[in-house]
Amino acid sequence: MELHLSSEQTLLREAAAKFAAAAGPKVARGFRRRDISFAPEKLRQAGDLGWLGILVPSSAGGLSLGLTELALVLEQAGRGLVCEPIGLAAISAAALAQGHTPHPMLERTMNGAALVVPALQEDAHCNDLAEPRMRAADADGSIRLTGTKSFVCADGADGFLISAYGRDGPALFYVDRHAQGCELSATQTVDGRKLSTLRLKDAPADVVPSRQSSRNAVEALTDLALIALSAELLGVMEKAQEITLDYLRIRKQFGKPIGSFQALQHKAVDIYIRTQTTRSLLYQVAANNDPYRIDPALAVAVKAKASEDALFVTEACIQLHGAIGFTDEHDIGLYLKRAMLLSSLFGNAAAQRRRYVNLADLTV
Amino acid sequence: MFRHDSPDEAAFRAEVRTWLAANLPAALRGRTNRPPPAELMPWYRMLSRKGWIAPHWPKQHGGMGATLNQQIVMTEELAQVGAPQLPAQGLNHIGPILIEFGTAAQKARHLPPIIEGSVIWAQGYSEPGAGSDLASLATRATLEGDHFIVHGQKIWTTWGHHSDWMFALVRTAPQAQPRQAGISFLLLDLHSPGITIRPIKTIAGDDEFSEVFFDNVMVPAENLVGKLNDGWRIANALLGHERLGTSNPQFALMALERIKTMARASGVMADPTFQDRLAAASINVIALAALFSHAVELTNRQHGLGPDSSIIKIFGSELLQALDELLIEAAGSHAAAEQPIATDFGVVDVSTPFLQVRRATIYGGSSEIQRNIVARRVLNLPN
């Protein structure tokens, strides 16, 4: 089902589609196992287009747009298997712009000259995003962080937005990549990109102020991350669906296109229902929530659904391709792998459901 | 959740809510089976006198001429107080069809009694040999002079044994190809000689539908709607129209509340496995609300949704079934009890809604048929 968009939103989507078309599977393959698995000049290009400051208030030099616009851009990025971390950069910029005086890193983050990414996760299931074990200590006027963050998209990053427990409870801090006591170790993902463990030992940090409580800065960034990842997941599953529907029309067996077999038609419709329901859910939540005050139960619901559906869809797409879908050479596998990566970050579907149980009070 | 009332809609909602609270008889609230006509029709006529029986009909025919949003408000408020489902064949099917395709005489004769609730209509499409493959229907109507002679059988006719009139698809050109081109749309007085009606009991224990036999029944030729052999188009013209009504997320939200009550009462709410499944179902209810709201936005801006309305029916009906599966799971050994279960948290009807909702994926085009439609008409997959 089509979205109802303003002409500005349509133009934005077209620009993002063009950007994504210049990426695509071939480019994504080229970045696999590279030292930095994206093109920094492309990130700057996204900055020039305004996308990295898409949520940033115009008073701070951003586009002052909403979640719908963020989602429109990231959906296209997902479709094109874009490797530049546009979503993470854009939500980090939004976080850096929250205070009365913008953070010194904001401008360079917005124009893509520097990359700042969130580092919120500490365990594989995101059990305690709001209660980090990372400690922030005040030592003669300066703040120092100690602890470990995991599953950080640290490729090419210049700095991190880190949740830590300080004097007033959880708050958000900025730590420079080259700060003293900051150590990264990377592991390779199936997607060809890396996830890192970030170990901090008395690393100098500064507080990223929030609009409301300090806890709010962490929660707001978490909720933004869930929406951003879900938008990319939507694009991934839509493109996989498109490739698969084409294949169903051309591949012949038993003298007919396999898309004429009812079992496969019904599977294709199940795929379509997943992409459409995720799409409606994402964009309805986007249209009804302020980027800095997202209803957390809705953010969690979106990420749960997008994560589950993206895996359902991309797995089904492999099945509908037969053996060719199992090869590295065919592109369809790239979408499954991207779905594996994005659905696992900031809590997979099951982790989101656990959070939903508490947020919606599904308890005794 | 995603839709917000305009000030006018909010005022209308408040008015409807207050009126329903004061006027809907207690005995009719929260029933999971449809009450029989003797109980239900007085309520129908109360709504009619209030002017609210046909929100979607134009004012000139006795409706409210309501906007889509007002219609949705009405559906939601009726669901919210647990109002029983009204007989819909007149209001939602033949009424709108006659308004679109009927002659002036047909409108004048048949529309007012539907609004007043003095006549009950039945839909005569399905036959023993023609279900999903409706175009294979065999009930014959042969024109002889100024009458059709109708011979054959209809089945699964909702409220057939309570109805006064039937709108039916009948075969008027047996040799026509394609078969759809030999079908006409006819109005039949069910009190005519030669008609036998037998109620059929459903798995939920009620007499919801029936079978109707026609033994050379005489039907005046003026009861033909539209042109001869143009019945298929007429029957299909307004399909999809009502899908937005039946997939209102309000029904799923209420099913969710029933599950929570039952799960708290039975203690299973403390079980993490159950919590996980309930969370998954709740998230799908939010998704249905989003899909619905998206569809309403599109319908308000353009005309209809086209074949995409099928995915709302598939997703909504399968979700309702999944919810009632959770309900019987929450009820544990109470699940098989025929009567509602009294708990510390209130009375919960378990087996009846679970059984009733089986129908949702069968009638109005089964889930399989809907998938066939989406595959061909939305996804353009080959035949």
Ligand SMILES: Cc1cc2nc3c(=O)[nH]c(=O)nc-3n(C[C@H](O)[C@H](O)[C@H](O)COP(=O)(O)OP(=O)(O)OC[C@H]3O[C@@H](n4cnc5c(N)ncnc54)[C@H](O)[C@@H]3O)c2cc1C
């Ligand atoms: C509660 C209720 C009320 C009803 N009220 C009315 C009414 O008032 N008037 C009326 O005319 N009818 C009514 N019906 C009938 C309804 O329209 C039919 O049940 C429906 O069209 C399916 O036909 P069938 O029951 O003959 O099933 P069949 O068509 O025999 O289907 C049996 C099974 O096969 C599947 N199937 C059939 N064809 C295909 C295919 N091509 N591909 C894949 N799967 C297929 C179906 O999905 C189903 O699962 C009612 C039904 C119910 C349950």
